[in-house]
Amino acid sequence: MNEMTTGTMDVVSMGMGAVLVLAGLLVWFFVNRASVRANQQIQLLESLLEEQKRQNVMLLRLTNAVAGKEQAEKASDAGDNKDFTRLIPER
Numbered sequence: 001m002n003e004m005t006t007g008t009m010d011v012v013s014m015g016m017g018a019v020l021v022l023a024g025l026l027v028w029f030f031v032n033r034a035s036v037r038a039n040q041q042i043q044l045l046e047s048l049l050e051e052q053k054r055q056n057v058m059l060l061r062l063t064n065a066v067a068g069k070e071q072a073e074k075a076s077d078a079g080d081n082k083d084f085t086r087l088i089p090e091r
Helices: 002-087
Strands: none
Touching: none
């Protein structure tokens, strides 16, 4: 009788070890998967940041170009206004 309980305890012990190993592998799988997804999201965010920086530079160039044209138009309009007021005689 003692030999049968010793044999079953060994089987139960091995079964518990196998269950613990499988549980450990399952936990490792989900942690590893979450880590990979986090790394992918970080890479996407970094690429979005670089794209946003490029777009900001392009927008800054565009606004400077438009502002430069507007200032040139204002300067030419201001010059025209001065010439126009000089043509009107004073009373």
